[in-house]
Amino acid sequence: MNSAPLPAPVFVRLARLSPAPDGLTLLRSALHARRLLLLKALLVRVHRHRESVEPGALGRFDRAWDLLERVEERHPAVVRDVLDYPTTGAWLADALAESPGPAFDRLLGHLDNLAVTAALRAGGPLDLTVETPDGLLPLPGVGRLAVAADRVRVSAGERTVRFHPDGARHPVPAVLRLTGGHDGVLAGHGPGWRAVRPLPGGSALLDDLDPYRVPFGGGGGTVVAAADPADTDHAAWAATWCAARDLLARTDPGRAAEVARGVRAVVPVVPRGPRHLGATLSAAPGAVLTSLPAEGQGMAETLVHELHHSKLATLHELVPLYGPGRGAVHRVGWRSDPRPIAGVLHGAYAHLALADLWWRAVTADGVPAAWRSAAGQQFDDIHDQVGEALPILLESDELTANGREFVRQMGLHHASLGATPLVAG
Structure with missing residues (x-):
């Protein structure tokens, strides 16, 4: 990997959960x-x-690669943003894991998108024809077009994009327009077009459309099912997101800012049981997979929890924290099943x-009494459970x-939380 070495102070701040911007910048x-290495x-x-x-x-893959290179020469920031979008990582992981054959060939087609x-x-x-399997043309981080054809011609001028289904005499009514100038923001309207909607007050998206938002078969032991876009209540998601942002800002402004910078996509998934479900894919850091929590408190906790899974997954790729597992598993307080050392x-x-x-x-001013x-x-239980897990990690030869x-520094932060008495009321 051609990335800068990790400075020791940043490493320590990451281990101690500091939301300082330099850690997230380096991880990005x-x-x-x-991503470049995997591509x-x-x-x-x-x-x-x-x-x-x-x-x-093969021909379509080569053409898409050439197009990506040409765009990068003129607009490297746009290409970087597309490649770094969380679902791009999930697609790359699927493609590199797939055996040669028709399934692998289909995965290669996503480079066109x-x-x-x-x-x-x-x-x-731009004027080219792309495959639209199942009559869908996904544009990652932008939206999805449904067309009644297996191929569609994409015709773009300076600011306007039209779509011509294969065999049709006229383009479909849906139109995209470039509205963001150097930011590369596309807005669309018309039958068959569904946009990936932004969440209020930041750059995060509510992505219920990307074909790789949830991996095939669950991936990595995380069994999750993508929610049907038809069931997405965008107003409810936006309201819960805003409530979570407000709660985080009152509780810990630094963490609120880190969540705003670090979460690029919230992916609605189907809940399991009465409690809402949250998950992260190691191949797609920056995406939070979650069912809709009942209130802002649950969303705030899920965002913080899953963002730290993302941070650790990215850090481990930069600075390996553990080696290949040797089959040993350990009991932890927050799970009913034994976990390998990576899971611990x-x-x-x-x-x-x-x-x-x-x-x-508990200690901040302005926090609602019920959450306080x-x-x-919850602090008492989780603080004890983490305290029981830290010796397991330190005693492991993995x-x-x-x-x-890293674990030693985590332990220092854990001790600092326990050493300060909680404020009642």
Whole structure:
């Protein structure tokens, strides 16, 4: 990876859950380097085994790669934004894990969607025909067009985009317009077009459309099902998001700012049981998969918890914290099933972030009384559970030297939370 080394002070601040901007900035740089590395690995694999790729799929992949390179020459920030979008990582993970064959060829077709999205966001003329499996053309981070055809011609001028289904005499009524200038913002309207909607007050999106928002088969042991876009109550999601942002701002302004910077997409998923479900994909940091919480408190806690899973996943790619698992599993207080050492570390880090949040909820001014009371009770339980997990981590020979130091610094922050008495009332 061609990313800058991790300065020791930033490493310590990340371990101690500091929301200082330099940590997230460095992790974003590491994420981008990782994306470029994986994309290059996919290119090498395709060309090393090109005889096993269906010729049409190979030609479309090469064309999309060339288009992406041309757009990057003129608008590198737009291409970077498309490549760093969380679902791009999920797609890359699926593609690199897939065996040669028709399924792999279909996965390669998504590069067309990425390249077209970048080209349209960059503005300027474009005229090419792309495959639309199942009659859908997804534009990651922008929206999705439904067309009654297996192929569609995308025709763009400087500011306007039209779509011509294969065999149709006229373009579909849906139109996209470039509205954001250098920001590359596309707005669409018309039958068949669904936009990925922004959440209020920031840059995060409520993404219920991307085909890779939830991995096939659940991925990584996280069994989640994407919610049907027809069931998305955008007003309810926006209201809960705003309530969570307000609660975080009252409780911990630094953490609220970190969530605003670090969460790029909220993905609605189907709940399991009476409690709402939250999850993160290690291949897609910056995306929070969650069912709709009943109130802002649940959303605030989910955002903080899942963001720290994202941070740790990105950090581990930059500075390995543990080695390959050897089958050992351990009991932890927050799960009923035994966890491998990676799961113990991830869980301890994300739950320590919750303990930190709840400690601040109890001690901060202006926090609603109901959450203050609940936070105090939850803090006691989670603080104890993390305290039981830290020795498991420190005694494991699966941690690297960096991993051991990371856990030691986590322990110092854990001790600092327990050493300060909670404020009642």
